[in-house]
Amino acid sequence: MTKFRMALYAAAGLAAIAALGWAFAPQPVEVETVTVERGHFEHAIEEDGRTRLRDRYMVSAPVMAHLSRMTLREGDRVKAGDTVAVLTPVMPSLFDERSRREVAARARAAQAAVSGADARVERARVAQDEARLEHQRTDKLARDGFVSMSRLDSVRLALDGTGRELQAAQAAREVAVHERELAQASVQAPRNGGSTGQPLFVRAPLSGVVLRVPLRSEATVNAGAALMDIGDPMQMEVVAELLTTDAVNAKPGTPASIERWGGAPLEGRVRLVEPSAFTKVSALGIEEQRVNVLVDILTPPAAWLPVGDGFRVTVRVITISADDAVLVPVGALFPRGNGGMAVYVLDGSHARLQPVEITARNSNVGWVRSGLSQGQRVLVYPPPGVADGSRVRVRS
Structure with a gap:
């Protein structure tokens, strides 16, 4: 009986020691993982822009004259040579x-x-x-x-x-x-009710749409006064104010995407980066050097007919594009001490530190040059307690 009790006590002691060891042993860290995949990689410079007519014509009064009431309104179509305004010589001044x-x-x-x-x-x-x-x-x-x-x-x-x-x-x-x-x-x-000469008919310089009529009622206008703006809405371009550090990569011919205008994304291409930059103060009060980048719309006009002059859009200038690239989420990347990048690869129930070389990255994924292959699982946003060789448990 004594031997039995001793064996029982020994078993209880071992169980207590095992329980204490299990209680104080490091617990696996809960992590989230994602599978490395191959797919299309794209890096773009994104900035707000606005549409504008490539050629905008301002019709003005050639001489000081009396302007008859305008019959054209914004949106009316005119043909080249149509009469858009009628000017008559001004009456002489009244005498006291x-x-x-x-x-x-x-x-x-x-x-x-x-x-x-x-x-x-x-x-x-x-x-x-x-x-x-x-x-x-x-x-x-x-x-x-x-x-x-x-x-x-x-x-x-x-x-x-x-x-x-x-x-x-x-x-x-x-x-x-x-x-x-x-x-x-x-x-x-003055004779004939105030008329002192033959009327002068101002004609449209091109076929297009009336964009703006600043003065609708009859009035006496000075030489050079603006009568209306005319343009062809089918000849539209987009201008975006890019930071000069980004604009050096937006070379003429670079593809672009025009989005958030109210419809499907439109295909575009950079036509010109203006040679002169300007200083602009941001919403945070920071002075920035920006430059106008002009983008041509390549999509047929039938797809963007509702877009008018001065509409706000978002421009994405695509600087890097690659197919069949090894992609890893940016949440899995973190810097190393030597200036490179690394990830934690899931190896069974352990996390293994894996250095990687990144060709390029955007706001979502990074393009891996070496260090990872398709199908591997990496930790996303690894907790601070994770280190090389740590036990981990995938959060369901």
């Missing part, structure tokens, strides 16, 4: 009593100047006739030898001088006549 008297007095003064110019012309003509008679008498006396040749030359020069004076007087009279006409035109009232 003082201004009217001043203009009338100026007209009378101009009339008096013409009369004075007529008198000066007549006086110059009389002087010329007198010089001509003196020249005839002196020429006869010179032939008879009664006056010297020098006297004849002086008389001839005097006759030429009177001719020049007559021409000057006639020119002065022409100036006075034109000034009189100008003064008389100032006092004439």
Whole structure:
């Protein structure tokens, strides 16, 4: 009986020791895993953008004129050569009593100047006739030898001088006549209900759609005033303001995707990266150097007809694209001390540290160059307690 009790006590002691060992032994860490797969890898630069017409024409007034009320509205289609606006010469300014008297007095003064110019012309003509008679008498006396040749030359020069004076007087009279006409035109009232000339028809430079009509009612406009904007909505492009550090990878010809416009993604291609950048302050108050990148829409217009000028879109410039790439979630990657990357590979019930080389990565997955193969299971977001060789248990 004593031996039996001793065996019983020994078994109880061993069970207690085993229970204590199990209680204080490290427990497996619960982890989540994912299988390494092969698939399509894509790295893109994503940025907000806006649509705009490639060619936008602003129709303006060529001269200062009176604009008739606009009949065209935004969205109306026009053809090249169609009349889009009618301009008529502006009416003369209205005169108060003082201004009217001043203009009338100026007209009378101009009339008096013409009369004075007529008198000066007549006086110059009389002087010329007198010089001509003196020249005839002196020429006869010179032939008879009664006056010297020098006297004849002086008389001839005097006759030429009177001719020049007559021409000057006639020119002065022409100036006075034109000034009189100008003064008389100032006092004439407008005729035909205020119209002072023929209307000028402004025509569309191309076939397209009216985009903006800044002034609809009739008004007097200055030369160069904008009347409307016209463009072809089928010639659309997208402009995105990319950081200069990203724009160096968005070379012309790089494929792009235009998304979040209200429909299916559209195919695009980078056409131009503008050569000059600009400074823009972000929402956080940080100064950023950005540059405009122009993207052409390659999808047929029938797929994006609802898109208009100035619509907001999202542009994804695809800088790297590869098929049949080994893909691992970015949540499984973590940096190593030597500057490389590593993952934890599930080996039965243990986690094994595995260095990997990454070709490129995006916001979701990384493209593995070496270190992993398809079908291996890796830990995603490994807990801090996981180390090389740790026991793990996959969370269901």
